[in-house]
Amino acid sequence: MMLLFYLAAAIALISTVAVILQSNVVHALLYLILSLLAVAVIFYTFGAPFAAMLEAIVYAGAIMVLFLFVIMMLNLGKKSVEQERSWLTGKIWIGPVIMAAALLVQLLNVVRQQQAEVAVSQVGVREVGMALFGPYVLAVEIASILLLAGLVGAYHLAKK
Amino acid sequence: MRWEVGSALNIVSILLVVVVIAAMLIWVERRLLGIWQERLGPNRVGPLGLLQVVADMLKIFTKEDWTPPFADKFSFILAPAIIMTVVLMSFSVIPFAPGVGIIDSNIGVLFVLAMASLGAYSVMLGGLSSDNKYALLGSLRAAAQMVSYEVFMGISLLGIVALTGSFNLREIVQAQADGWYVFPQIIGFIIFLIAGVAESHRLPFDIPEAEQEICAGYHTEYSGMKFGMFFVGEYLGLVLISSLITALFFGGWLGPGFLPPIFWFALKASFFVAFFILMRAAIPRPRYDQLMRYGWLFLLPLSLVNLLVTGAVILAGSGG
Amino acid sequence: MFSLIRDTFTSQLVTLWRVFKHMFDKKDTVEYPDVQPYMFPRWRGRIILSRDPDGEERCVACNLCAVACPVDCIALQKAEDENGRWYPEFFRINFSRCIMCGFCEEACPTNAIQLTPDFEMAEYVRQDMVWEKEDLLINGTGKYHDYNFYRVAGMAVGGKDKGEAQNEAPPVDVRSLLP
Numbered sequence: 001m002m003l004l005f006y007l008a009a010a011i012a013l014i015s016t017v018a019v020i021l022q023s024n025v026v027h028a029l030l031y032l033i034l035s036l037l038a039v040a041v042i043f044y045t046f047g048a049p050f051a052a053m054l055e056a057i058v059y060a061g062a063i064m065v066l067f068l069f070v071i072m073m074l075n076l077g078k079k080s081v082e083q084e085r086s087w088l089t090g091k092i093w094i095g096p097v098i099m100a101a102a103l104l105v106q107l108l109n110v111v112r113q114q115q116a117e118v119a120v121s122q123v124g125v126r127e128v129g130m131a132l133f134g135p136y137v138l139a140v141e142i143a144s145i146l147l148l149a150g151l152v153g154a155y156h157l158a159k160k
Numbered sequence: 161m162r163w164e165v166g167s168a169l170n171i172v173s174i175l176l177v178v179v180v181i182a183a184m185l186i187w188v189e190r191r192l193l194g195i196w197q198e199r200l201g202p203n204r205v206g207p208l209g210l211l212q213v214v215a216d217m218l219k220i221f222t223k224e225d226w227t228p229p230f231a232d233k234f235s236f237i238l239a240p241a242i243i244m245t246v247v248l249m250s251f252s253v254i255p256f257a258p259g260v261g262i263i264d265s266n267i268g269v270l271f272v273l274a275m276a277s278l279g280a281y282s283v284m285l286g287g288l289s290s291d292n293k294y295a296l297l298g299s300l301r302a303a304a305q306m307v308s309y310e311v312f313m314g315i316s317l318l319g320i321v322a323l324t325g326s327f328n329l330r331e332i333v334q335a336q337a338d339g340w341y342v343f344p345q346i347i348g349f350i351i352f353l354i355a356g357v358a359e360s361h362r363l364p365f366d367i368p369e370a371e372q373e374i375c376a377g378y379h380t381e382y383s384g385m386k387f388g389m390f391f392v393g394e395y396l397g398l399v400l401i402s403s404l405i406t407a408l409f410f411g412g413w414l415g416p417g418f419l420p421p422i423f424w425f426a427l428k429a430s431f432f433v434a435f436f437i438l439m440r441a442a443i444p445r446p447r448y449d450q451l452m453r454y455g456w457l458f459l460l461p462l463s464l465v466n467l468l469v470t471g472a473v474i475l476a477g478s479g480g
Numbered sequence: 481m482f483s484l485i486r487d488t489f490t491s492q493l494v495t496l497w498r499v500f501k502h503m504f505d506k507k508d509t510v511e512y513p514d515v516q517p518y519m520f521p522r523w524r525g526r527i528i529l530s531r532d533p534d535g536e537e538r539c540v541a542c543n544l545c546a547v548a549c550p551v552d553c554i555a556l557q558k559a560e561d562e563n564g565r566w567y568p569e570f571f572r573i574n575f576s577r578c579i580m581c582g583f584c585e586e587a588c589p590t591n592a593i594q595l596t597p598d599f600e601m602a603e604y605v606r607q608d609m610v611w612e613k614e615d616l617l618i619n620g621t622g623k624y625h626d627y628n629f630y631r632v633a634g635m636a637v638g639g640k641d642k643g644e645a646q647n648e649a650p651p652v653d654v655r656s657l658l659p
Binding site for chain 2: 026027030033049050052053054056060065069071072073124125
Binding site: 439441443 | 506
């Protein structure tokens with residue numbers, strides 16, 4: 001199980017880096033999907049199969065499809081690839097790299113100090129449902145109202 | 161996560177059988193369409209034309225496998241591989257019979273839905289990477305269609321999940337020992353049937369590849385075995401939807417004891433395969449906007465109402 | 481919305497059922513190489529040159545067929561025998577151009593050129609589609625069994641004078657006043 005986790009984590013990290021470095025938008029999106037699927041595998045290995053499947057269905061299966069849909073509409077050709085490539089020069093990298101490195105050091109420090117025991121417990125569909133409609137029911141309702149507002153707004157805009 | 165048998169031999173044999181069945185369906189479909197159109201269909205190669213599949217395969221393997229110079233090679237090659245992989249992975253959770261199957265997963269239904277939603281990428285990438293207007297139109301249609309119909313497909317199954325209390329396909333089949341779910345979930349069944357056809361984009365919902373309007377849709381630029389993979393993937397999807405309907409609504413392998421369980425499963429599944437082919441023979445293709453309107457304005461409310469009523473009945477039964 | 485539901489159960493399901501019933505109907509397919517289809521006698525297929533009941537060539541090399549042919553696929557050369565009768569020295573039909581329109585048959589004054597119900601004329605080499613006189617001539621009369629041009633035509637040729645043909649009176653002397 002640990003091997004599976006490290007493998008999935010490595011895939012997630014590498015593909016996420018590839019998302020940033022890719023100059024072709026479609027390829028970048030494919031790497032992003034791969035990264036999301038790897039995260040789903042990580043969820044699975046830590047006993048949350050429901051979350052894993054939702055990750056695959058909602059993120060990889062629905063949201064990314066819509067992203068790809070939008071990219072199809074944009075008619076990006078060779079020119080945009082060239083533009084992307086011109087943006088990925090060394091000078092631009094320096095700032096973000098320093099800041100990200102500082103963050104990484106902080107994160108490693110925190111992780112090293114905490115040394116929390118990772119207890120793998122199965123969180124099935126039933127548990128997720130109980131949690132969502134028990135203690136977190138208010139959050140679920142608020143989120144659904146937000147989504148409804150988005151839906152109504154989209155309908156209004158599309159109607160125009 | 162319990163492995164059924166889990167050996168590589170088991171996986172390979174099941175997937176091989178499934179792929180061979182899907183390939184044979186090419187012949188079955190042509191013969192059945194012929195029968196329903198008062199023709200004969202292919203009957204020349206081998207007895208009853210059974211070796212037609214071999215001939216088709218030989219042809220498709222020896223054809224030029226052409227990648228257009230203007231295509232995006234990476235996605236172009238990836239697209240047909242995705243559909244085969246995704247559909248074959250969906251078969252891993254299908255319970256064919258007691259002891260026959262690859263994984264006995266607690267999230268089987270969700271896994272199938274996830275794989276179905278990933279299948280949309282194959283069609284979209286195929287069209288997008290081809291750099292061809294017909295292919296792009298096809299994949300645009302495919303994206304909208306598949307994303308829409310996934311929703312009803314999922315919701316129509318939730319009634320069954322609520323009745324069984326599990327996402328495990330084996331438990332769903334076993335829970336149907338007293339009665340098939342098609343009777344309490346008739347609306348769910350109809351919605352799943354329609355959404356399944358739309359999801360595997362077969363006629364009458366083959367709008368992404370409508371020959372008469374947009375050439376061959378997303379696989380216009382494909383040839384050789386890459387096209388063959390799309391082709392076999394479509395038939396694999398047909399087998400998958402039929403198997404799912406059998407397992408979810410028609411009691412899977414359950415049946416009178418004089419036949420082995422796997423035979424009952426195959427019998428029911430092949431009935432639905434034949435039904436889908438009959439649909440192809442009989443029903444004309446709707447227009448694209450008709451399809452979307454039908455989905456969002458009719459099937460979605462219907463599936464929600466179905467879920468609501470099912471939930472209310474279960475609640476009343478458990479409370480009273 | 482209700483019309484949609486009604487249509488689903490009337491139109492679509494009825495369609496499914498009616499198409500399903502075709503299963504029990506007779507198939508329209510003719511399994512061609514195994515079962516030869518019935519060809520109508522007047523089918524316009526492969527062109528032949530027929531002979532008259534005496535076994536002589538009917539063709540008199542009048543060139544009318546070549547003129548009538550819309551695709552110019554007929555080529556022939558006139559020759560004369562010792563009796564002064566015309567016959568084609570060569571007669572060539574290029575079947576890769578022929579469109580089986582039957583104009584040549586209609587133009588022919590001697591019923592020599594006729595179209596037959598044979599359609600199996602595929603060749604691997606295009607040159608084989610050009611048929612010569614010996615390929616076209618048949619040992620029969622074709623569709624008109626009793627017709628012999630020189631027996632009915634009022635023409636003077638070697639061995640037969642005017643008025644000697646069947647059902648033919650001697651020619652009228654237009655300069656005479658006697659009836």
